[in-house]
Amino acid sequence: MVKFILKWYPVILAFISLLYSVGLGLYGMKEEAEYSAHWPATILLFSIAIRQRRTT
Secondary structure (H helix, E strand, O other): OHHHHHHHHHHHHHHHHHHHHHHHHHOOOHHHHHHHOOHHHHHHHHHHHHHHHOOO
């Protein structure tokens, strides 16, 4: 389980932030939902960049 979490944590975080954004949209907080909608892509792009920089 720990190996799974260590490998897939960026995807898990991106999914949680996606659910957060959808929740904000459903509660009528449109501007906040639009702002937080960019978080999943940013998390995934940074995780790709960090993994490419690793030497191990």
